[in-house]
Amino acid sequence: MTSGKVLGKGLRVLGHAVRDEPHMFAVSVVGSVLFSLLTIATAFVSGAVVGRIVVPAFDQGHVATGTLLLGGLAILSVSLGKILGIFGRRLGAGAMQFNLQAKYRRAVTRRYLRLPLAWHQRHPTGTLLSNANADVESAWYPIAPFPFAVGTIVMLVAAVVSLFLTDWAMALVGVAIFPALLGVNVAYSRRMSPRVALAQQLRAEVSTVAHESFDGALVVKTMGREASETERFADKAVQLRDATIRVGRIRALFDPVLDALPSIGTLAVLLVGAWRYKHGAAEVSEVVSVTFLFTVLAFPVRAIGWVLAELPRSVVGWERIRHVLDAEGDTVYGETGLTGTGPAALRFTDVRFAYTDAEGNGPDVLSEVTFEVPAGRTVALVGPTGSGKSTIAALAARLVDPGAGTVTLDGVDLRELAQDALVGSTALVAQVPFVFDDTIRGNVTLDRAGVDDDTAWRALRLAQADGFVGHLADGLDTTVGERGTSLSGGQRQRLTIARALAGSPRLLVLDDATSAVDPRVEAAILAALRRADGATQAASILVVAYRRATIALADEVVYLERGRVVARGTHAELLATAPGYADLVTAYEKAEEEREREHAFDADRLDDGLDRALDGLDEESVTA
Numbered sequence: 020m021t022s023g024k025v026l027g028k029g030l031r032v033l034g035h036a037v038r039d040e041p042h043m044f045a046v047s048v049v050g051s052v053l054f055s056l057l058t059i060a061t062a063f064v065s066g067a068v069v070g071r072i073v074v075p076a077f078d079q080g081h082v083a084t085g086t087l088l089l090g091g092l093a094i095l096s097v098s099l100g101k102i103l104g105i106f107g108r109r110l111g112a113g114a115m116q117f118n119l120q121a122k123y124r125r126a127v128t129r130r131y132l133r134l135p136l137a138w139h140q141r142h143p144t145g146t147l148l149s150n151a152n153a154d155v156e157s158a159w160y161p162i163a164p165f166p167f168a169v170g171t172i173v174m175l176v177a178a179v180v181s182l183f184l185t186d187w188a189m190a191l192v193g194v195a196i197f198p199a200l201l202g203v204n205v206a207y208s209r210r211m212s213p214r215v216a217l218a219q220q221l222r223a224e225v226s227t228v229a230h231e232s233f234d235g236a237l238v239v240k241t242m243g244r245e246a247s248e249t250e251r252f253a254d255k256a257v258q259l260r261d262a263t264i265r266v267g268r269i270r271a272l273f274d275p276v277l278d279a280l281p282s283i284g285t286l287a288v289l290l291v292g293a294w295r296y297k298h299g300a301a302e303v304s305e306v307v308s309v310t311f312l313f314t315v316l317a318f319p320v321r322a323i324g325w326v327l328a329e330l331p332r333s334v335v336g337w338e339r340i341r342h343v344l345d346a347e348g349d350t351v352y353g354e355t356g357l358t359g360t361g362p363a364a365l366r367f368t369d370v371r372f373a374y375t376d377a378e379g380n381g382p383d384v385l386s387e388v389t390f391e392v393p394a395g396r397t398v399a400l401v402g403p404t405g406s407g408k409s410t411i412a413a414l415a416a417r418l419v420d421p422g423a424g425t426v427t428l429d430g431v432d433l434r435e436l437a438q439d440a441l442v443g444s445t446a447l448v449a450q451v452p453f454v455f456d457d458t459i460r461g462n463v464t465l466d467r468a469g470v471d472d473d474t475a476w477r478a479l480r481l482a483q484a485d486g487f488v489g490h491l492a493d494g495l496d497t498t499v500g501e502r503g504t505s506l507s508g509g510q511r512q513r514l515t516i517a518r519a520l521a522g523s524p525r526l527l528v529l530d531d532a533t534s535a536v537d538p539r540v541e542a543a544i545l546a547a548l549r550r551a552d553g554a555t556q557a558a559s560i561l562v563v564a565y566r567r568a569t570i571a572l573a574d575e576v577v578y579l580e581r582g583r584v585v586a587r588g589t590h591a592e593l594l595a596t597a598p599g600y601a602d603l604v605t606a607y608e609k610a611e612e613e614r615e616r617e618h619a620f621d622a623d624r625l626d627d628g629l630d631r632a633l634d635g636l637d638e639e640s641v642t643a
């Protein structure tokens with residue numbers, strides 16, 4: 020990006036800021052202009068005090084009390100006015116900057132929550148964190164000096180006018196110095212622009228690498244990848260360090276020049292002023308005023324440089340925020356509600372689906388998928404790895420929409436369902452359980468209306484989780500740590516199942532949600548979800564199944580291969596008719612037996628699970 024483009028874009032970003040925060044901008048600019056005008060007034064008051072009080076005092080040995088008081092009063096008033104100006108400027112600019120940061124942080128995170136899963140899968144978490152944090156901050160860095168810079172421009176104009184009104188020769192020095200100051204500032208921002216952009220980009224990359232390493236700490240440790248991960252991080256950190264040092268070098272080069280220019284101006288004014296005074300063309304007070312003006316101008320003029328220097332970073336931050344805010348693909352909900360109660364019927368009809376990239380391209384992972392989960396029935400999805408089971412689970416919960424075909428719940432296309440109707444009727448328990456850093460109660464109830472402690476305990480019982488929760492010192496009030504680190508994998512899974520059940524779903528989608536609980540507890544959970552009479556159950560269940568025991572509980576099995584439904588029927592029927600199915604289930608069984616041999620079962624836990632299975636059969640259903 021050329022500096023002209025950066026300037027144009029940067030000014031547009033500032034325009035957005037002014038439109039978003041007009042009141043705070045007005046307060047800070049009024050404060051800044053007041054400060055600027057009074058700074059010029061200070062120069063002339065100082066000149067007048069020297070000319071009318073100090074010089075006569077030296078010449079005549081005394082000054083009239085009235086003149087002295089007037090001089091003192093003038094200095095005091097100007098100083099108080101400047102204090103007021105600084106207060107207004109800082110208060111307004113600070114409020115403006117932090118309001119903007121808060122507003123855009125909220126906007127970015129709100130947008131994240133609305134964007135579909137596919138978008139999230141294309142964007143690393145580290146980058147998203149960086150967008151919501153570092154990018155939002157850098158977009159609004161120039162806001163702090165911006166009102167000061169606006170006031171300074173007013174000050175420069177007023178200074179040039181007052182210089183010409185005072186003495187044309189000294190004014191010429193100003194006319195030479197001010198454009199030079201602005202020119203150096205522009206050159207400064209031109210050199211800073213690409214370097215700052217690179218540093219900002221690297222900051223996001225460092226954040227991405229760090230996040231990935233910490234997130235994958237287990238893999239890093241168990242695979243002995245500490246050294247290579249440290250190296251990967253160090254590599255990015257070194258790149259960031261070098262980029263930041265390059266930014267520092269430019270600062271080190273330009274800052275002294277920017278500081279020196281007004282001092283050179285002061286020197287020139289003193290020379291010109293002394294020459295003019297000698298020839299009777301200027302008074303002492305005028306020379307003092309102009310010299311003082313140059314001295315006090317040096318600092319405010321830097322504000323323009325600060326804004327220009329921060330603009331590239333601001334533009335990069337803003338563009339990265341806009342990338343999120345302008346991202347398309349909201350899940351558009353319909354307005355249709357569901358009138359039925361009890362278990363709901365799910366139907367897939369000729370569903371095709373592809374995970375597409377940003378350009379909308381990607382191979383089909385599901386083709387012509389048709390099956391149904393009749394109300395109150397349990398259907399097991401079985402298929403080799405990568406055959407599309409999780410994708411079907413995601414479609415059933417409307418995390419993604421089909422490319423062709425329909426998914427309906429009680430006959431209503433999911434795309435037509437209102438969000439409340441969808442969320443209230445369907446619960447998905449994902450392959451990887453996510454537990455919030457909250458209490459057990461918070462994790463199960465999620466503050467949903469109508470989900471009280473009784474409901475939470477009932478759901479925990481059905482998910483076979485009441486046993487371990489009951490043994491925790493603080494019961495429902497126990498905090499479980501980030502991602503539930505204080506719980507075992509199986510406990511975490513049961514907690515997420517309880518969370519799903521606490522909402523009394525009419526359709527429960529279990530995507531390999533019980534892989535970490537032992538098979539009998541898994542069977543107990545599924546059994547508990549069915550009514551005692553076996554004919555009807557609280558919720559229809561679609562379960563991605565790997566274990567024979569789970570599959571055997573299903574009323575129907577849908578067997579998938581490479582995204583297509585190859586066979587449907589009972590377990591026994593498929594064993595007889597679908598050779599691939601028989602092979603797969605036998606392989607699962609062997610793997611399971613192997614695992615059972617390797618890990619001797621904890622007998623107490625087993626009994627616990629079986630007891631619960633029996634309890635569960637007598638249990639009231641969650642919806643009852």
Ligand SMILES: Nc1ncnc2c1ncn2[C@@H]1O[C@H](COP(=O)(O)OP(=O)(O)OP(=O)(O)O)[C@@H](O)[C@H]1O
Pocket residue numbers: 140374384402403404405406407408409410411
């Ligand atoms: N986010 C994604 N982006 C691109 N392709 C994906 C994505 N998620 C899944 N796929 C692809 O879609 C296909 C189906 O994946 P899916 O996770 O639905 O299979 P699965 O049967 O659940 O597998 P597993 O048993 O291993 O969990 C696979 O080929 C997979 O590589």
